[in-house]
Amino acid sequence: MLENLLTHSAFEILTLSDRAAQALAENPWEAAGYTLLALGGTGAFLSLLGMALIYVERKVAAHFQCRLGPMRVGWHGMLQSIADALKLLQKEDIIPEKADKLLFFLAPVFSIIATVLALIIIPMSPSLQVVDLNIGVIFISAVGGFGVLGILLAGWSSNNKWSLLGAMRAGAQFISYEISVTLSLLVITLLAGSLQLSEIVQSQQDGWWIWRGHIVGVVAFFVFIISSTAELNRPPFDLPEAESELTGGFHTEYSGLRFSFFFLAEFINMFIASALGATLFFGGWMPFHIGGFETFNSIMDLIPPGLWFAGKTAFIVFLMMWVRWTFPRLRVDQLMRLEWKFLLPVGFINLFAAATIVLTKLYFFPGQ
Amino acid sequence: MTEKSPQDNKHPEKPAQQPSTPESSAPKPTPPPAPAKPEEQVEKPPQPPELTLKVCAAISECKPYSAASDCPTVEVIPENLVKVLTALRDNQDFAFSMLMDHTAVDRIEDGKFELVYRLYSLTTLSMLLVSTKIPRDKPIIPTVSHLWDIAEWQEREVYDLFGVLYDNHPDLRRVFLEDDWVGFPLRKDYKDDFMLTLDIDSLRE
Amino acid sequence: MGLITEKFPEHIEKMPGGSFMLTRMDQVMNLARSNSLWPLTFGTSCCAIEMMMATGASRHDIARFGAEVARPSPRQADLIIIAGTIVKRMAPRLRTLYEQMAEPRYVIATGACTISGGPFIYNSYTTIRGADEIIPVDVYVPGCPPRPEGLFYGLLTLQRMIKEGETVRKPGIRKKPVFSALPPDISMKEIEEQMKAVLEKDSEVDVEKTRKGLTWPTGI
């Protein structure tokens, strides 16, 4: 089935690593150029996207709360994030005297590295992807686990009890909710029959998994969105940095540039989670297709895949912001209860249901 | 706000012109002299209020308060304090289940601290003031924190500001000031290099 | 005159054609700093409510000036708005908070109590008479408590001061005295005169014009 899908594809996947590999035989300099483009592009994308998301978050929050938000720097405060970034670059860098200096230095670096590693395998459009691993879904799970290491190290090395409490909360929360995220990822892996992100996108050519997988897909999506919000430490699951409880949580002792790394990593992680959600459940860059309606599908193909991806991701990002500015925070034990007593059983049952669907081929729009 | 206002505005002008002599004491009663509230009337004659008499009849250690007070007040000696307060709390006729307030007054001219316990009853909705006097140079009094939980902290406040020592208090330490603060600021003879004093009376003249 | 001139004073002399580039860079930095003042969540008494009114309430919305990111940790804050009386017991804590803040750091003192001790000067055994006895204050906002608009005016004044590069403590200079970073051909006196001119220019208000627009309610 999968081979069929791939041969019928109108979209040719060409990642930057593929291009570099192709060019290596003929012209090593071109390959090096592609590599540099990938590195520089990821770095630039990371910082620009982070700043844009911070600006958007502040504006969305402001409008939810009947106020204006940043207005002074640039048109409607567009350059506010740049001012913040410049200021944070210039801030004094304080390392507490009794902190574990090496780990204190490494923690934000770990955090940001994990983010970059996850960012490179997100397929943003057929030709805009750095590397397309055949174990993409597993890779994202693994790298995501790396990010919490940064938080744990930050809490431990700060030599501050509040930081340590925040870090321990983050650790417990991450380990718990990672299971649910993985379970919902597995559902899509089962339906699509592949771990490779580009193939998962291709498999949604006849319809996105959120309705091709009907109930199973919807349940998996909700489990995914709840538990990935928890993994991102965003409200209502922002216990590791709960402002009114732990002052700043794990980043209490961080200032200036190092703090901005955490800040940036948090927002990029939100983008990655949204992009992953869009890729798995809403077809990633795949336009809105309905199996069998070829005319309709070709009209939808007129919109470039990059826009589809951006739109879907923006929708999920907005959803997360909406939740953040509406809901209060859960308590620690309630957080654990939600995961172990509700989301985990639901995830397992859903996985079994998905297996049944795959075996009996009960999809909507089964395609060829 | 409608018809009454013109005549009502004219009427009280008369008394308004009278005061401003130093003897006249502030707000004058309204022109139509309404009778004073009944509970205020009782304190004028020397006869103490009804509740005071009732308490004194029930508990032999109490006696009516000697000085003026606007609330039923009994006086006890420090040795009987815990006994009296226990009786007042547990006696079903009174049932003073709340210790509303506890504070001290520095009677420096008598060389004494007056400790005041304000009890409130949720069943009869009445209030009783229990007063006891301890010498300034040996300010020790048994604690009542086992009777009411809040007494623990009220007593800490009094210790902090007046230096009254409570015997058997579970955790007697300063509450507002640092532990190494010297002196007890609400005592009348408290002196401090930091404190600026301003004699308002001299400024007024 | 900020971090760059302080850390690399020799660069100014060596640059051919004057210190143009470095000065520009510094101005950009000051612009960025002035527009991103993250306050510390710190308030002791009544002024804190009006401060919350300014920072929180939708009508006033301090976010317009990019200053709504209230940080609970002093490490990440740039600005400390002292809102309320400071007493003896709080004073060392306030000093600690100030010292925990990372370097370009600014202080606004709001309200009578913070400026002078307010109504608690006389006969009080704990009230500190002015927060500037403890930490250097950049801007004073009088009032009891000041209106949110007053706080905004204070914030805008602070922003202007940062843009001019002149706060009570010059930003970025922690170990050296202030004028060691000055270029050789400028004296402190000239800067003072220039600042005076700027301040005088800004304080010019056309009184007649202002009065015309003002209509006083007659009903009172």
Place this chain on the structure above:
Amino acid sequence: MAVKISTLEERISVPAEGDNPLNTQEYFINMGPQHPATHGVLRLMLKLDGETVREVIPVLGYIHRGIEKIGEHQTYRQFVHLTDRCDYLSAMMNNWAVSLMVEKAMQTQLNDRIEYIRTIMAELERIQSHMLWWGVLGMDLGAFTPFLYGFRDREMITDIFEETIGCRLTMNYIQPGGLMDDIHPNFVKRVKDVIAYAKPKIDEYEELLSGNVIIQERLRNVGTITAEQATSLGVTGPVLRASGVALDLRRVAPYGAYGQVDFEVAVGSVGDCWDRYWVRVEEIRQSFRIIEQLIDNIPAGKTMLSKPAKKIILPEGSHYAQLETARGILGIYAVSDGKSENPVRIHMRSPNYHNVWSVDAMTRNARIGDLVANISSLDIVVPDIDR
């Protein structure tokens, strides 16, 4: 009799008890005085076992300004303006308490206009205080948006105050013998506008916060104190009423115009955070009801009984008056020597000082998140605790 005086260091150096099967170690952690959840400068020493709070030790005095000492050197009229700065969210009720004490001691009868305006102002103040509390509760529990909504509506009431009094927070409006000034001509209309605007809003906000599952989870059965505990701890106001004791001085000992209006006292049953929440939201509604009954019938009359007299000398003896502020019973206790304008001793029975100690009883063996909910539901104002 040997009295032992301890210090904070001794208090927090208690060795951990090792009877825990998991062999965990308890530790002390310092919360405040600068902490977002402690509403100002309250400092709490927490004895924690992991996330579980074993003991809460409030450490006060970070805003202790010695108001009682200052009061001994001031006249009663001057003392009124210091009470504004204690519980600044019920500023006018604090002023009223001093005025009530002076008027009771002088046996002054006030006219109805003064009583009506005082009552309306006090109820407006109560509404704005509860609105602010409502928003801050949301913020403490992690929802920032209710905070701004609460502030937005509070602003309308502040505008009314500003129009009449000229001040937004520290009013000094109610004075011994009357009021500072008459109400503004727009006052009645503006109050009616606010009622028309805010009453539906209360329902709307209840939908946002009260109907929320997470809020219910966070507040229900958290920080329960029984009626006996509450009485013994001396808590008053909504905290006591949430525990099921219907002690509201507006009802049991009416002052002002409360004797002439019809309203209900909201009483909880369990005594948990949810009851305290519910009692306060209900009190906002009841306050609107009281204002609605009074606002149309403000009688004519003077707003100050006589010209401000130069001297107020209370008769010799002790004087006490108490009333119900937004947070509980505020009592003013003054001892006069009958000769001087200044009191020999003036003491405030502060509702917050009595309420704050119940946080330990509420939070034993709960989580840190519960502690934040408990502090928030107590609605403490720290300058009133410390005075």
